[in-house]
Amino acid sequence: MNEVDLIARYFAPLAGPEGLGLGDDAALLAPPAGCDLVLTADALVAGRHFFSDDPPDSVAAKALGVNLSDLAAKGAEPLGFLLTLALPPDWTEDWLDDFATGLGAAAKASSIALFGGDTVSTPGALTLSVTALGAVPHGRMIRRAGACVGDLLYVSGTIGDAALGVIQRRAQVEGQRAPLWADEFLLGRYLRPQPRLALIPALRRCASAAMDVSDGLIGDARALARASGAAVELRLGQVPLSPAAGAALSADPTLFDAVLTGGDDYEILCAVAPDHAVGFEESAEALGVVVACIGRIVERESILGSDGAPVFFGRDRFSHF
Numbered sequence: 001m002n003e004v005d006l007i008a009r010y011f012a013p014l015a016g017p018e019g020l021g022l023g024d025d026a027a028l029l030a031p032p033a034g035c036d037l038v039l040t041a042d043a044l045v046a047g048r049h050f051f052s053d054d055p056p057d058s059v060a061a062k063a064l065g066v067n068l069s070d071l072a073a074k075g076a077e078p079l080g081f082l083l084t085l086a087l088p089p090d091w092t093e094d095w096l097d098d099f100a101t102g103l104g105a106a107a108k109a110s111s112i113a114l115f116g117g118d119t120v121s122t123p124g125a126l127t128l129s130v131t132a133l134g135a136v137p138h139g140r141m142i143r144r145a146g147a148c149v150g151d152l153l154y155v156s157g158t159i160g161d162a163a164l165g166v167i168q169r170r171a172q173v174e175g176q177r178a179p180l181w182a183d184e185f186l187l188g189r190y191l192r193p194q195p196r197l198a199l200i201p202a203l204r205r206c207a208s209a210a211m212d213v214s215d216g217l218i219g220d221a222r223a224l225a226r227a228s229g230a231a232v233e234l235r236l237g238q239v240p241l242s243p244a245a246g247a248a249l250s251a252d253p254t255l256f257d258a259v260l261t262g263g264d265d266y267e268i269l270c271a272v273a274p275d276h277a278v279g280f281e282e283s284a285e286a287l288g289v290v291v292a293c294i295g296r297i298v299e300r301e302s303i304l305g306s307d308g309a310p311v312f313f314g315r316d317r318f319s320h321f
Contacts (some may be wrong), residue, residue, distance in 0.1 A: 001093070003119055003120075006096070006119055007022050007119060008022075010096055010097065010099075010100040011083070011100060011114060011117075011119075013100075013104070014100065014103060014104045014107060014113060014114040015113060015114045015115070015116070016080055016112075016113025016114065016115065017113075018080055018113070018115045019080075019113065019114055019115045019116050020116075022114075022116055024116075026116065027080075027082070027115035027116040029079065029080070029115065029133065031135060032079075032135045034137060034138055035135040035136060035137055035138060036135070036136055036137075036138050036139070036140075036141060037079075037133060037134070037135060038071060038074050038076035038133070038134040038135065038136055038141055039131060039132070039133055039134075040067050040070040040071060040074075040131070040132050040134075041067070041129060041130065041131040041132070042063070042066050042067050042070070042129065042130060043127065043128070043129040044059070044062070044063050044066075044127070044128050044129070045125055045126075045127050046088075046125040046126040046127070047125050048125075050062060051169060051170070051173050052125065052126065053173065054169075054191065055098070055102075055191065056095050056096070056098040056099040056102060057098045057099065057101055057102025057103075057105070058102060058191040058192055059099065059102070059126075059128075060099045060100070060101075060102035060103035060106060061102050061103070061105070061106040061191075061192050061193075062191065062192065062193055063083075063103075063128050063129075063130045064081060064103060064106045064107060064110075064130055064132070065106060065192070065193040065194065065195050065266065066130075066193060066195075066214065066266060067081065067130045067131070067132035068110055068132060068195035068197060069193065069195040069196070069212040069214065069266040069268075070132070070212055070214075071132055071134035071195075071197075072195050072196050072197045072199060072200055072203075072212065072268060073142065073203070073210045073211050073212040073268050073269075073270075074134065074136065074141050074142050074143075074210070075136050075140060075141060075142040075200055075203045075204045075207070075210070076134030076135060076136040076141065076200070077134055077135050077136070077197075077200065078110055078111075078112045078132060078133070078134050078197070079112060079133045079134055079135055080112045080113050080114065080115045080132075080133055081107070081112060081114060081115060081130050081131060081132045081133065082114075082115050082116055082117040082130065082131040082133075083103070083114060083116075083117035083118075083128065083129075083130055084117050084118045084119075084120075084128065084129040084130075084131075085117070085118070085119045085120070085127075085128045086120050086121070086122040086124075086126065086127040086128065087119070087120070087121050087122065087126065088121075088122055088123075088124065088125060088126050089121070089123065091126075110195070110197060115133070117131075136204075137204075140204060142203055142204070142207050142208075142209065142210045142270070143209060143227075144209055144210070144211045144223070144224055144227040144228075145209060145227040145228050145229075146208045146209035146228060146271070147208050147209035147224065147225065147227075147228040147230060147271035147297045148208060148228070148230075148271075148273070148297065149230050149297050149298060149299055150273075150274065150296065150297065151208055151209075151271040151272060151273055151274070151296060151297040152271070152272050152273075152274060152277050152293050152295075152296050152297075153221065153224075153232065153233075153234070153269070153270075153271055153272075153293065153294055153295040153296055153297060154269070154270050154271075154272055154280065154291045154292065154293050154294070155213065155217070155239070155240065155267055155268065155269050155270075155291065155292055155294050156196050156199055156267045156268040156284070156289055156290065156291050157196065157240065157265070157267040157289070157290060158240045158241055158242040158245060158267075158290075159213070159217050159239050159240060159241065159245075159259065159260065159265055159267065160217075160241060160242075160245045160255075160258070160259030160260065160262065160265070161185065161186050161189035161190075161242050161244065161245050161265070162186070162189045162190040162193065162262070162263070162264035162265055162266070163190075163216075163258045163259055163261075163262025163263060163264060163265075164181075164183075164186045164244075164245055164248050164255065164258065164259065164262075165186040165187045165188070165189050165190030165191070165264075166190050166262065166264065167179065167255075167258065168182045168183075168186055168187050168190075169187060169190060169191075179248070179251075179252070180251055181244075181247055181248035181251040181252065183244040183247070183248070185242065185244045186242075186244050186245065186248070189242075189264075190264055193264065193265075193266035194266070195212075195266060196212075196266075196267065196268045196289055198287045198288055198289050199268055199284060199287060199289045199291075201283065201287065202280055202283035202284045202287055202289070203268065203270060205276075205279065205280070205283060206272050206273075206276040206277075206279055206280035206283065207270040207271065207272055207280070208270075208271045208272065208273055209224055209227070209228055209270065209271040210224075210268060210269065210270035210271070211223065211224050211268075211269055211270075212266055212267065212268055212269070213263075213265040213266065213267045213268070213269050214263055214264070214265070214266060215263040216260065216261035216262055216263045216316060217239065217260050217261070217265065217269070218234070218260050218261050218303070218313050218316040219261060219316035220269055221234060221269060221295070222301070222316060224269060224271065225297055225298075225301075228271075228297065230297045230298065230299060231297070231298050231299060231300050231301040231302075232295060232296075232297060232298065232301055232302075232303075233295045233296050233297075233298045233301070233302040233303075233304075234294055234295040234302070234303045234304065235294060235295050235304050236260070236294075236303065236304065236305050236306060236311060237304075237305065237306035238292060238293065238294045238295070239260070239292070239294050240290070240292040240294075241259070245259060257313060257314075257315075260313070261313060261315055261316050271297055277293070
């Protein structure tokens with residue numbers, strides 16, 4: 001199958017009108033009136049960001065989801081996306097069919113379409129990159145910088161599920177016995193991140209700074225505070241955990257670091273001024289998103305355990321290198 005046939009069979013059906021049927025050299029997009037465009041891109045490499053034999057539909061959903069998570073954190077409504085796909089020598093039509101099906105389902109769930117991209121072969125590992133485009137009212141993008149000392153720090157959803165899912169998945173791949181705490185919920189959180197697009201209206205109204213938690217809560221919280229010229233106070237006893245993650249930690253307390261620094265959460269971390277805190281919590285609840293206050297922005301860092309004692313981490317986030 002040549003490139004033209006491949007695109008026509010698998011990706012043209014996913015294209016929106018901006019993609020011009022994927023028959024031109026570029027897409028054409030008219031931004032919504034009164035809006036700024038927000039663009040984000042993420043590259044995923046087999047063996048680094050996902051296991052090479054992960055289900056192809058979940059690889060596609062993850063590639064799109066991690067970019068939509070970035071848009072959500074910026075308060076931007078998704079418009080569409082570009083895809084670059086570098087296929088290794090052992091790719092099959094069945095694999096690509098499942099990948100395209102998963103990509104289409106993920107795009108439909110977020111009411112967006114494919115604008116275009118590129119498809120090539122590679123002698124190396126499967127590599128894909130998605131560039132997502134979103135729109136936000138002019139001047140209203142929520143930057144990582146912008147938090148003030150005294151702002152409260154909130155996180156959506158639960159933390160550590162996907163990091164535990166990675167441990168569980170690695171055991172599968174390596175033919176090891178599953179951990180006693182293994183849970184399909186944790187595995188699903190790794191395979192299919194759920195971008196918190198529903199939280200966008202609350203973020204626009206109340207957040208002074210925001211980013212998504214992709215590389216680990218501790219490192220990302222530090223990054224948000226550092227971008228604002230400040231530091232973070234975290235109270236780890238207030239970090240929200242799912243029942244499955246809580247059960248895993250009870251069974252094996254050594255997983256504590258992985259939960260807080262492993263990454264792949266794709267939850268929203270945001271700073272909210274104290275006088276907006278109640279409004280933010282009420283808005284999030286009305287939008288069906290659970291949020292928890294886990295600390296605040298301060299002048300000098302303080303990370304405290306459930307017992308109030310300082311906690312230190314040798315590594316605070318996932319490394320892409």
